[in-house]
Amino acid sequence: MIELDGAGRTFKVKRTVVHAVRDLSFTVSAGEFVGYLGPNGAGKSTTIKMLCGILTPTSGRVRVAGLDPSRRRTTLARRIGVVFGQRTTLWWDLPLLDSFQLIRHLYKVDRSAFESRLDELTQTLDLGAFLRTPVRQLSLGQRMRGDLAAALLHAPDVLVLDEPTIGLDVVSKASIREFLLRLNAEQGTTVLLTTHDLGDIERLCRRVMLIDHGRLAFDGTLDDLMATAPEQSSIEDVVTRLYTGTAQ
Amino acid sequence: MVRTYFLLVWTWTRASAAYPASFALMCVLGFVTAALDVAVILVIFANTTTLAGFSRDEVLFLYGAAALPFTICDTFVSNIDRVSQHIKAGTLDTVLIRPVSAWVQLTADRFNANRIGRILQACLVLGYAVAALGLDWERTWMIPVMVLTGVVIFSALWTLGGALQFVLTDAPEVISSFTYGGLQLTQYPFSIYGRDLVSGVTYVLPLAFVNWQPGLYVLGRDDPFGTPEFLRFLGPAAALVLSLPAALAWRQGIRHYRSTGS
Amino acid sequence: MPSPTPATHNPCLPSANPCPGPGTLRNRALTHRRCKTIPLYARLVRYGFRKHATYVGAALAGAFTNSVFGILRAYILIALWQARPGLAGYDLIDAVTYCFITQAFIGPMQLFGGGLGIPERIRSGDIALDLVRPASLQLWSLAEDLGRALYLFIVRGLPPMFVGAALFGIFVPTDPGHWLAFLTGFMIAAVASFGWRYLVALSVCWLVDDRGVAVLSLVFTTFMSGMMVPLHIFPGWFADLARSLPWAAMVQLPTDLYLGKGPVLETLALQAFWAAVLLGLGALGTRAIRHKVVIQGG
Numbered sequence: 082m083i084e085l086d087g088a089g090r091t092f093k094v095k096r097t098v099v100h101a102v103r104d105l106s107f108t109v110s111a112g113e114f115v116g117y118l119g120p121n122g123a124g125k126s127t128t129i130k131m132l133c134g135i136l137t138p139t140s141g142r143v144r145v146a147g148l149d150p151s152r153r154r155t156t157l158a159r160r161i162g163v164v165f166g167q168r169t170t171l172w173w174d175l176p177l178l179d180s181f182q183l184i185r186h187l188y189k190v191d192r193s194a195f196e197s198r199l200d201e202l203t204q205t206l207d208l209g210a211f212l213r214t215p216v217r218q219l220s221l222g223q224r225m226r227g228d229l230a231a232a233l234l235h236a237p238d239v240l241v242l243d244e245p246t247i248g249l250d251v252v253s254k255a256s257i258r259e260f261l262l263r264l265n266a267e268q269g270t271t272v273l274l275t276t277h278d279l280g281d282i283e284r285l286c287r288r289v290m291l292i293d294h295g296r297l298a299f300d301g302t303l304d305d306l307m308a309t310a311p312e313q314s315s316i317e318d319v320v321t322r323l324y325t326g327t328a329q
Numbered sequence: 330m331v332r333t334y335f336l337l338v339w340t341w342t343r344a345s346a347a348y349p350a351s352f353a354l355m356c357v358l359g360f361v362t363a364a365l366d367v368a369v370i371l372v373i374f375a376n377t378t379t380l381a382g383f384s385r386d387e388v389l390f391l392y393g394a395a396a397l398p399f400t401i402c403d404t405f406v407s408n409i410d411r412v413s414q415h416i417k418a419g420t421l422d423t424v425l426i427r428p429v430s431a432w433v434q435l436t437a438d439r440f441n442a443n444r445i446g447r448i449l450q451a452c453l454v455l456g457y458a459v460a461a462l463g464l465d466w467e468r469t470w471m472i473p474v475m476v477l478t479g480v481v482i483f484s485a486l487w488t489l490g491g492a493l494q495f496v497l498t499d500a501p502e503v504i505s506s507f508t509y510g511g512l513q514l515t516q517y518p519f520s521i522y523g524r525d526l527v528s529g530v531t532y533v534l535p536l537a538f539v540n541w542q543p544g545l546y547v548l549g550r551d552d553p554f555g556t557p558e559f560l561r562f563l564g565p566a567a568a569l570v571l572s573l574p575a576a577l578a579w580r581q582g583i584r585h586y587r588s589t590g591s
Numbered sequence: 592m593p594s595p596t597p598a599t600h601n602p603c604l605p606s607a608n609p610c611p612g613p614g615t616l617r618n619r620a621l622t623h624r625r626c627k628t629i630p631l632y633a634r635l636v637r638y639g640f641r642k643h644a645t646y647v648g649a650a651l652a653g654a655f656t657n658s659v660f661g662i663l664r665a666y667i668l669i670a671l672w673q674a675r676p677g678l679a680g681y682d683l684i685d686a687v688t689y690c691f692i693t694q695a696f697i698g699p700m701q702l703f704g705g706g707l708g709i710p711e712r713i714r715s716g717d718i719a720l721d722l723v724r725p726a727s728l729q730l731w732s733l734a735e736d737l738g739r740a741l742y743l744f745i746v747r748g749l750p751p752m753f754v755g756a757a758l759f760g761i762f763v764p765t766d767p768g769h770w771l772a773f774l775t776g777f778m779i780a781a782v783a784s785f786g787w788r789y790l791v792a793l794s795v796c797w798l799v800d801d802r803g804v805a806v807l808s809l810v811f812t813t814f815m816s817g818m819m820v821p822l823h824i825f826p827g828w829f830a831d832l833a834r835s836l837p838w839a840a841m842v843q844l845p846t847d848l849y850l851g852k853g854p855v856l857e858t859l860a861l862q863a864f865w866a867a868v869l870l871g872l873g874a875l876g877t878r879a880i881r882h883k884v885v886i887q888g889g
Contacts, residue, residue, distance in 0.1 A: 092589070135425045137588050151587070158428035170423045174439070175344050186336035187427045187434075351800060358806040365810065369819050373667070375826050377674040380667075499648050506656035513663045521670035 082239055082271045083109035083132065088141035089295075090127050101127040103295040105141070109273060111238070114265045116286030117275040120324050124295040125275045129243050132273070133163055146238055159188060162232030166244030169228055171216045177227050178212045181234060188235040195234065202230040205260060222253035229260065239271045240264070246278050258284055279316045291323055299323060333429055337437035338405075345442060352443050359446035363400070366516060367392065367454055381520035386461045387548055388518060393455025394472070394540035395515035398479025400451045404444040406484045409436050409491035410508065412582075413501045416494070421586065431583055435491070468547050474564065475543035481568035482539050485575035486511055492575070495582035515539050520553045527554055535567035631726065632734040639738025650743060653698055654750040661694035661751045665759055671824075679823035685850050686821075688762040691755030692846050693818045698747030699740040699777075700784040700841050702812045704805055706739060707732060707785075709792035713880075718796075722881045729870070729877045733785050740781040762850065772855045776845035779862040783840045786869025787812070793876040796883060817843030837865040 090102040102124040109115050119125045130136035131143050134150035134157055143150055148157045163170065171180040185195045203209050206226040211219060219227065225245060232240060242261075246254045262285060265272050274281060282289055282303070289306050291299035299306065310319045345352055370392060374385040383391075412435065415421040424434045459472070490504035497503065519527050519541045531537040545552055546561035643650070668686040672678055681689065696702060709732065712718045721728050755761045764770055791808045795801045813819055816838035822830055823843075833839060840862040847853045 130422070133422075133426055135422050135587060154425065155428040155430070158426055161426075163426050165422070168419050168423070170426065175340075179340055179344050183337060183340050186333060186340065187429050189333075189428075354800065354803055358802060361806055362809065365814050365819065368814060372820050372825055373671055376678060376824050377671060379674060381670040381673075500652045502649065502652035503655055506659045510656075510659050510663065513660060517667055517670075521666045523666070526666075 082111045082113070082146060083107075083273065084142070084144040085128075086142040088128075088131060088138045088143050090124075090131060090136065091139050100295050102131070102138075102292075105292070105295070105297055107290060107297060107300055109271060111271050112265070112269045113288060114261075114272045114286055115274065116282040116289045117273060117292065118277075118279075118282065118289060118320060119275075119292040123292045125292060126243060127295075128292065129163075129241055129273075129275060132241055133161065134158070159235060160238045162235070162237035162240045164225075164228050164232045164240070164242045164245050166225070166242070166247045169216060169224055170231055171224070171227055173217050174215060176213045176215050177208065177219070180216060180227070180231060184231055184234050190235050194236075198234055198236065199230075202233060205263070206230055207256070221248050222250065225249060225253070225257065229257065233264070233270075236268075237270065239273070242272070242274045242276075244276055245274070246276065246281055254278070254280070261285060279320060283316055291320070293324060330430065330433055334433045334437055337434070338440045338442075341437070341440035342442040355441075355443035356446035356449075359444055360450045363396070363447045363450045366396075367450075370516075381518055382553065383518040383520065386458050389454055390458035390462060390548065391518055391540050391544050392516045393451055393458050394475055394544055395479065395512060396451035397448070397455055398476050398539060399483055399512045399515075400444065400447040401476075401480050402483040402487060404441065404448060406436050406487050407508070408438050408440065409487050410494070410501065410504060411435070411438070412491045412494040413498045416498050416586070425587070432488070432579060462548070464547060465549055468549065471543050471547050471561075475540060475547075478543070478564035478568045479539040481565075482535060482571055483508070483511065485568070485571040486534075486536075488575040488579050492578035492582035495585050511536050511539075515541065524554060531556070531560075535571055538564040538567040632730065635731060635734035636738040636741070639735035640742045641738070642735070643739045643742045647746065650698070650746040651750075653743075654747045657694045657697050657747060658751045658754040661691045661755055662758060664694070665690045665755065679821060680852060681821070681823075681850070684760065684762050685852075687755065687759045688850060689821055689846055691751050691759075691761055692849055693842055694751040694755075695744075695748040696780075696818065696842055696845075698743035699781055700812075701788060702784075702816065702818055702842070704788070704791075704809055704812070706736060707788055707792045709789070710795040710801065713792075713795045718880070719884050722884055727874075727877065728881075729789060729873050732789060733782065733870075736785045736788075737778075737781060740785075744777075764849065764851065769851060772859070773845065773849045776848040776859055776862060779859065779866050780841050780845040783837060783862060783866040783869055784812075786866055786873055787837065787841070789873045790869065790876060793873070793880055796880050811838045812841065815839070816841045817846065821846075835861070837869060840865040 085105050085107050088102060088105045089100065092099045092101055105124075105128065117125055117128070127136065131138050132145050132150060134154035137151040145157055146160045148160075150157050171177065172183060175183070181199060184190075185192075190198075203212065206229060208223075208226060208230060211223050211227075214223075216224060216227065229245070240261075246257060249257070258281060261272060261274070264270050274285065276282065286303065288302055289299065290297060291306075299309070307313075307316065307319055310322045313319045313322060367389070370385070370388055373380060374388070378384065380388060409432070412421070415424065415435070421431075424431050427434060455472075459469070487508055490508055493504055494501055514522075514530065515536055519530075519537065527537065531542070542552075542556075542561050543564050552560075665687050668690050669683065672681065672683050672686045676682070678686075709718065712721065721731070724731070752761065756763070764773065787808070791804055794804050798804060815822075815833055815836060817833070821843065822833045822839055824830070825833055834843065844853075844858050844862050848855065848858055
């Protein structure tokens with residue numbers, strides 16, 4: 082579903098060349114649920130942007146659902162759903178339902194398919210109470226659920242999430258995690274989850290990738306991850322060791 | 330693409346229809362603001378019967394013929410000049426995730442149906458002038474043609490402005506001096522301007538084809554600058570000539586954003 | 592015409608208030624002592640100047656726009672004065688100069704509205720903090736606004752004048768007394784412009800939708816002030832009326848002082864009268880808003 086082969090991305094920041102992503106290669110098959118970890122500035126957001134087509138890679142190859150995001154942006158957009166944790170994909174001034182209607186028109190979703198999908202998402206994400214509230218008046222948890230629904234209205238094959246649980250309370254986090262698990266299990270949607278919250282990784286991801294200084298530092302199952310530092314008992318300590326390890 | 334645009338526009342209009350009083354107020358306010366320019370023309374003609382060889386009703390005709398395409402574009406296309414705001418807020422990324430061209434999304438973004446007040450004002454002025462002038466009926470076919478070419482020219486101008494905002498992200502106001510300046514320029518007969526300026530807006534940035542050149546034909550007048558007759562009919566060609574670089578510049582702007590991530 | 596407004600800033604931090612008084616914050620908040628020391632307001636003028644000096648890009652963009660429109664308007668006025676030489680006692684040079692002076696006024700007098708952070712602070716409720724400061728909200732805002740006007744006079748006012756001088760040729764007074772009269776008139780006009788905008792800003796507190804007032808204000812400050820066309824060319828009685836209204840004090844009267852038209856002392860007196868009236872109304876408005884916000888908690 083997702084293929085990166087030697088992908089690289091450099092930026093020119095005031096005459097110096099910064100390698101945000103360097104020689105990144107990994108493959109994610111359909112139906113997988115992958116966690117994407119990394120310290121701040123490691124290149125996570127840059128990877129996400131390259132997958133969506135917002136940013137073009139400076140080297141290497143990127144394919145999502147068999148399509149090149151930088152060349153087939155609009156075609157790919159129909160098959161991919163994106164959630165940015167730190168900003169919303171919804172329209173700020175409009176009621177939530179109007180945002181959904183706009184998305185229906187933008188993605189050309191068939192009316193009956195849209196309505197049944199909307200009902201389903203309203204139920205599972207519990208959106209009913211605030212469907213008519215303007216997005217700017219929603220709490221963070223409500224807005225995040227709205228963003229999730231918005232990303233899934235067109236039944237994408239791939240769901241990419243950039244720190245979706247950031248700033249949420251325990252209850253909201255739990256409900257979103259449960260929703261994502263069910264989505265992956267029942268619909269077979271491929272999920273790529275970027276997060277700082279190791280609880281997300283523990284509960285959701287069978288496979289974990291760790292990026293640091295633009296390079297892939299680890300790629301394996303959760304058990305493999307714990308095995309890299311058998312003397313450490315918590316996942317926090319294991320990951321910290323990996324972060325500081327790659328820094329050396 | 331057109332269908333998507335109108336569906337987006339309709340959703341925004343429905344949202345503002347929830348507040349009808351506010352909508353009506355904004356229509357009226359738009360009308361009033363636009364009417365100030367007409368008030369200036371009327372004050373000028375309270376002091377003279379001709380301005381650079383044109384009568385009051387002729388000037389009102391030229392004003393209406395410029396204001397109508399401008400206000401139409403102001404309603405349907407002008408939101409594109411908020412590109413720098415979107416870049417700074419990070420919302421351009423949200424636009425690029427969607428399976429619709431960024432241009433369609435940005436021009437429809439926060440569509441303001443109440444700008445119809447301004448379109449109405451321009452229609453009224455144009456209608457009055459056409460009625461008051463007693464034009465040669467055989468020439469009036471040019472009027473809808475000039476409004477249409479005007480819409481294309483102003484749209485191209487706005488798109489160029491939007492494209493420039495990808496590089497001039499911190500100075501969007503500079504660009505508005507070209508779009509709104511374009512309206513200011515075309516409101517009055519070009520005979521008031523210097524020869525160099527008129528050449529510039531005829532052969533470089535073809536604003537002369539919004540209302541001046543075709544307008545001379547409708548009014549049955551010769552060009553005080555002595556341009557040949559066939560120029561009056563080049564409006565559509567000029568619109569096309571401007572649209573091409575505008576479209577290319579826009580595509581280049583998007584490409585620039587996607588390759589620098591600024 | 593779009594005009595950017597800088598983000599609001601609350602200088603209501605202890606370090607920003609050099610006014611001497613009891614040390615505790617609580618005491619300062621509860622004491623409605625008026626702090627009328629000159630150094631405070633002089634400092635505020637400087638603060639306003641420096642705050643707006645950080646937005647050089649926006650100011651220069653504004654200068655560019657104002658210059659472009661100056662050029663376009665100049666042609667209109669030239670055509671009119673060629674059809675009617677000596678209209679309203681102006682000759683051609685006067686008319687062109689008038690055009691560029693009024694364009695230069697747009698920045699300092701904020702003729703297209705804005706320049707005050709008050710409406711946003713009213714909507715967010717932060718205005719309550721401003722109202723319990725031991726200094727008058729109105730005078731505080733005036734001082735900051737004058738700093739802004741000074742800065743924009745230099746960065747946004749001078750360029751259109753230079754452009755006009757370079758492309759068309761404008762009248763420049765040579766007599767120092769003439770300059771003194773003009774600069775005095777300019778300062779009073781800036782105060783009058785503040786007075787009006789302050790009233791408009793306060794009205795936000797009582798109106799649900801302030802856009803109607805904003806447009807009305809725009810009609811007054813751009814059309815009735817003499818910015819779009821000189822008030823002298825309005826038809827008969829309308830011209831007399833417009834010349835005696837407060838908005839003329841913001842544009843037409845100081846412009847006439849620059850051009851050397853009309854009696855100096857009477858003009859300055861009329862300007863000062865309107866500035867005083869507007870400030871007086873503003874003081875009443877401040878009292879009303881304090882009552883509403885601080886005492887009633889509205």
